[in-house]
Amino acid sequence: MFRWLFKMESDTTVRRIKPPFGTQSCAAPGHGGLGERYGEDNNGWNGGSEPKRKPDVSLYLLREGLATSLVCVFLLLLWGLVHLSLQQLVIGKPSGEFNAERARQHLERITSVGPRPVGSHENEVLTVDYLLEQIENLRATTAKGLHQLSVDVQRPTGSFSIDFLSGFTSFYDRITNVVVRLEPKGGSKHLMLANCHFDTVANSPGASDDAVSCAVMLEVLHSLANLSTPLRHGVIFLFNGAEENVLQASHGFITQHPWAKQVRAFINLEAAGVGGKEVVFQTGPENPWLVQAYVHAAKHPFASVVGQEVFQSGIIPSDTDFRIYRDFGNIPGIDLAFIENGFIYHTKYDTADRILTGSIQRAGDNILAVLKHLLMSEKLADSSEYRHGNMVFFDVLGVAVVAYPARVGTILNYMVAVATFFYLARKASQPRHRGWHYVANLACATGVALLSWLVALLSVLIVAVLVTLLGRSMFWYTHFYASVCLYGSAATGKIVLVHTLAKNLYYRGMRLTELGELYFDVSLLLWCCSLVWMTQRGLCSAYVPMLMVAFPLATKLLLSKEFKNRGASLKYTVFYLAGLAPPYLHILFLIWVVFEIFTPIMGRSGTEIPPELVLAALVIMATVFLSSFFLHFIYMVRSTKWILAGLGSIFAIMFLLVSCGFLFPYSGNPESPRPKRVFLQHTTRTSHDVHGRVDSRDSGIWINSFDYTGMQHVTPHVPQIEEAVRAHCHDDRPFCGFPWFLPVNFLSKTGTSPLLTSLRARRWTSAWYPKKKLAGEPSR
Secondary structure, three states, rough: OOHHEEEEEEOOOOOOOOHHHHOOOOOOOOOOHHHEEEEEEEHHOOOOOOOOOOOOOOEEEOOHHHHHHEEEEHHHHHHHHHHHHHHHHOOOOOOOOHHHHHHHHHHHHOOOOOOOOOOOOHHHHHHHHHHHHHHHHHHHHHHOOOOOEEEEEEOOOOEEEOOOOOOEEEEOOOOOEEEEEEEOOOOOOOEEEEEEEEEOOOOOOOOOHHHHHHHHHHHHHHHHOOOOOOOOHHHHHHHHEEOOOOHHHHHHHHHHOHHHHEEEEEEEEEEOOOOOEEEEEEEOOOOOHHHHHHHHHOOOEEEEEEHHHHHHHHOOOOOOOOHHHHHHOOEEEEEEEEEOOOOOOOOOOOOOOHOOOOHHHHHHHHHHHHHHHHHHOOOOOOOOHOOOOOOEEEOOOOOOOEEEEHHHHHHHHHHHHHHHHHHHHHHHOHHHHOOHHHHHHHHHHHHHHHHHHHHHHHHHHHHHHHHHOOOOHHHOOOOHHHHHHHHHHHHHHHHHHHHHHHHHHHOOOOHHHHHHHHHHHHHHHHHHHHHHHHHHHOHHHHHHHHHHHHHHHHHHHHHHHHHHHHHHHHHHHHHHHHHHHHHHHHHHHHOOOOOOOHHHHHOOOOOOOEEEEEEHHHHHHHHHHHHHHHHHHOOOEEOHHHHHHHHHHHHHHHHHHOOOOOOOOOOOOOOOEEEOOEEEEEEEEEEOOOOEEEEEEEEEEEEEEOOOOOOOOOOOOOHHHHHHHOHHHHOOOHHHOOOOOOOHHHOOOOOOEEEEEEEOHHOOOOOOOOOEEEEEEOOO
């Protein structure tokens, strides 16, 4: 019926491969290899001269075009499902308990004053006055209700040391916190904390970071204050006014405010992007009951323990107030953040109109539901009783969250690993596989798979270095899928090439269906090894390799009869892909999260980290993960020449476009801007010696590029930059004597223009600090 789609295999002749140097070949026919006719005397040879013919078989092999089409359609369908789930912000109709339109009005009023850096009139006066006005109005309208509302404006002073970035000590003086306490009349002993911050970085209205969270909290406060049922516990809404100065206001509250001693847990609302879905990316430490509360109560769940372990590993140069409450308050919590469109995070484009009302609605629904659940929970009163243990949690397309204790996950992981090793051991024990011969074949095939991935990694990194040397770095910043075409085609092509060479040169004369089955076992073995290693390390994200082992193994067992009788038939191929769909769908979602976070980060990670190498490494990792169970197909197609030709053509075209400069990294498109980040500040420096005398004084313009391209795209339009006099690092002064606002000088050493002289300054100095100016010497 489907014979027009497939070519029949007539593999009845076996070629003998002579083991090199007298040693056993990993798959040499006649020496226990897969191409051997099993169960024959004299090791399957007649008189030791000619191999016996294999029995006649008629097993299907996939056509090259069909195999490629099926895999591509499979991945595109899953990728489409991931994006569809991400666009569906609100599932079902809003309950009416949270009013997103009213929250949007708060958002627009807060952002209407413009940027709100700490110490500014907009932050310390205008925003505080608006918050107090709304809170006073709410207190007046709910005075006769079941709850009482208290307000306190805290202005703490203090200091703390933190190992964030390169490590530093932070001092703050009379920063602002607006603290609101809602509790049943008569008071409460135990409190929840909900935290947002209303300050911003300079030059950004901070709609997503973090005005929308404060707007959501105002509306959640309104809903809780008007409940017809009294709450069991109280809740503090902390509108903190100094987070961008590296977490100062949260430290001032948790260490100095008298209400802080009653806080048992917290929810922190943050942003690393603009709009979209807010994701739970940190919980704990430990306290699995908080995850259970989110799973039980959240109406639109979106959570991943993988994000928690990646963020807490420190590879993302960012942090939130979660750290302060955890380390200085010793209280557990939940950290949520918007992560989409991080390209305009901390820029002037972070405006209220870019945040969809659906995003506000889903965040409000979730925060209100989780807070209500926790405020009525008995566990909040004595959370220490439920403190021990971690949770494995992940959502399924934003519809539901799967969560279970880490100890249960450990048992489940080891059960899957044992089942896998039992499956492989059973295959090795079959008479036709001849025990250790199968193990040797499996080991050699594993080496070929690892070699293909290593070759792909080295090849892609070489391409990334070439792109960097050509001065075309970050072309993918605006054209992301161009990087997938360039690096992805190179990686996939190298993997296919290595296996094609192995199939045609090393495995000659062996049945392709048996090779396909062997390389399925290789993929299963490698994922199982990673499962065991991650489980032993205590990583909750070990559930990912567990899924990548359990589903393919179950699918293969169910299809074993079909494969044995007919080979790679259409029925087998379709059901095989269907069995891979659940774990691959989750893998594609995690890949989306990784690129959604790390691609924008490369635009603000300084000049010391080569972004091409980072992105190329991420692409090759994604390619390896996705290709693992498709190695099975490479050996079950007659040829791969058109696949290699297609991948080579895509790579050549993309490399030509990139090297010729057709893909500019940045974009000023108002609908989807991709701005270049440059720190520009006029600065006057005065240095004093140990006796307090003025040692030197100068002024200039402090310019730093936030990304690897430095000023190469700016200088042609501002030639004065090249004409200016550059300052030099002084190792005897803190941070080289440069006026760093944040301690990130280790991220920007090359490709920067530190403290360029102004025209006026250039009249009296030809270089920075070439001669000392004594105290009292008049300026010229």
